[in-house]
Amino acid sequence: FALSRYRISKYPTLKLFRNGMMMKREYRGQRSVTAIADFIRQQKVDPIKEIHSLEEVNTVDRDRRNIIGYFDQKDSENYHTFEKVANILRDDCVFLAAFGDVSQTERFSGDNVIYKPMGETVPDLVYLGSLTNFDLTYAWAQDKCVPLVREITFENGEELTEEGIPFLILFHVKEDTESLEKFQHEVARQLISEKGSINFLHADCEKFRHPLLHIQKTPADCPVIAIDSFRHMYVYPEFRDIEIPGKLRQFVLDLHSGKLHREFHHGPDPTDSTPGQEEIGEVASNPPESSFQKLAPSETRYTLLRDRDEL
Known part of the structure; x- marks a missing residue:
């Protein structure tokens, strides 16, 4: 059952799950304790880069897809949802976040998340859903980070x-x-x-x-x-x-x-x-x-x- 459900066609296969979801990219490194431990440590690195000045937003790599979150507090339900999504899509998008006074001008209607597509002239897209709804936030981010x-x-x-x-x-x-x-x-x-x-x-x-x-x-x-x-x-x-x-x-x-x-x-x-x-x-x-x-x-x-x- 597990073999067909997770499309496993060779042995051994090491699949990575985050928040109950199987990641598309499986572990392809050496089958050794050291290599697997290194891989796990890499996966535990925070994928979100903190922004300390809004000027940094103007220097993001526009050859990559970027999702930027503007939050009042890091210890908040909104940010925890953003964090979960970033961990799942860490290989598909660059995630950045700003907090407190740094993000204030971008939070005129509350915590805010935007998507910066590839290309200098392509306009930003704003997430309009609830940031406490993981499924909705993830579906929106996946649609932006993983092209059709x-x-x-x-x-x-x-x-x-x-x-x-x-x-x-x-x-x-x-x-x-x-x-x-x-x-x-x-x-x-x-x-x-x-x-x-x-x-x-x-x-x-x-x-x-x-x-x-x-x-x-x-x-x-x-x-x-x-x-x-x-x-x-x-x-x-x-x-x-x-x-x-x-x-x-x-x-x-x-x-x-x-x-x-x-x-x-x-x-x-x-x-x-x-x-x-x-x-x-x-x-x-x-x-x-x-x-x-x-x-x-x-x-x-x-x-x-x-x-x-x-x-």
Whole structure:
């Protein structure tokens, strides 16, 4: 039960829990007393940096996501909630806090928490909920700290794979921010309800040439959208079609319903064999095997569950 509930696929696996919640990032260090003790000590370090002057707010790193809390007192229920949230999201956002006289000008309506997004010109967002409500505060902070569309790299690929849900990936040239913005917009518009059942990712097509070649594409073909189910890869027919209402959503629903996999084995569904769709059906019926499954831990390294292609 615990193995499936926590998506454990190798042994030994060390998972970290905070306030009853399992953290996505598991312990990946050396299996020794010293290394594990060092890891625990690092996790106990306070993730919140105290601000002693409001001028420090103007010098925060705008290449990172920042959440800043302004509190009357450190020993307060509001701050304790903020502290819990910061501990859980310590790897995703930078947390800062100011107290007493230092924060007074920012507390005209009581204790206040704001989010400073990445980018110098992006406006701040104010948390409008109750700071004594942990669930509400955490949900707001997670939405800000963990983007709906994340970048996949060779460094975090194994970690994302271990989340155990398929990938919907945009391959794009790093400098092509327009395609990324369109993808982000359509994912938010069409697929927000699918969050948790599929990972929305984007990848630098120069760095991920091999997966592109796997689906018979090159960086010159980018932007390209594909699903990796950890069994097969399915290519979205035309990137420009993502702005057609419901088109991208249907592609994901066809994965969940088994249609993409069924067409792989048996060809296009009879209802789809209409003029103008035959070419798309032919593409869909020949998907290559998963490429990103190779980023998962080796089956010979601590493997406990062998049917990884059923993820």
